Amino acid sequence: MVVVPAGSFVMGSPRSEEGRDGDEVLQHEVTISQPFAVGKHEVTFAEWDTCVSAGGCDGYRPDDKGWGRGSRPVIHVTWNEARSYVAWLSRKTGKEYRLLTEAEWEYAARAKTRTRYSWGDSVGRNRANCRGCGSRWDGRETAPAGSFAANGFGLHDMSGNVSEWVEDCWHNDYAGAPSDGSAWVAGGDCGQRVLRGGSWSNIPWFLRSAIRLGYSVGNRVVTFGFRVARTLIAPG
Secondary structure, X not given: OEEEOOEEXXXXXXXXXXXXXHHHOOOEEEXXXXXXXXXXXXXXXXXXXXXXXXXXXXXXXXXXXXXXXXXXXXXXXXXXXXHHHHHXXXXXXXXXXXXXXXXXXXXXXXXXXXXXXXXXXXXXXXXXXXXXXXXXXXXOOOOOOOOOOXXXXXXXXXXXXXXXXXXXXXXXXXXXXXXXXXOOOOOOEEEEEEEEOOOOOOOHHHHOOOOEXXXXXXXXXXXXXXXXXXXXXXXX
């Protein structure tokens, strides 16, 4: 886990951003008042398989497509199954693990930047795993966790590799979004949850820090994974 410091940022994309999508509009300032911990990497098959071996995760063993397990990010997990994993991890450790909120995710992904990607406005080469990122895994399969340089907060693969489930219900834009970094569940479509970050099969546009997608909580997809978070200081 990596401790992400408290701070403020502007969530969403500006009018000037190349490739801006309609669901990224109504930029707004978010203040995260307390530091929180985030998984340095996306949850791996090794971590998921440990859950299964310990009797958790409903015994579900996702298909790895023949790419290998171990340090590869787990795929073919639904939002519900990601929630099952963090519940098991909480019971196992006695500490409260959870999914990131959407605002926490974007804050952690940007790592104090305002560019399209955490490393700049151009996707460059070999900075992430996507279809057109210039890596050895491009458009073919997941890359092992930690294969690319970390962002400014020390987090790997916030852009690319697998799209990451977060806690929030889907909303079509940011009208009425909370400004404190909390999960946005009121008034949204909670049968769909938000995914962030883009994957190995996406073009670079999907790896932008502002990109957001909504999918059914029961969807198992070869490009969907997640990472964990933990609150460090209790509210109040």
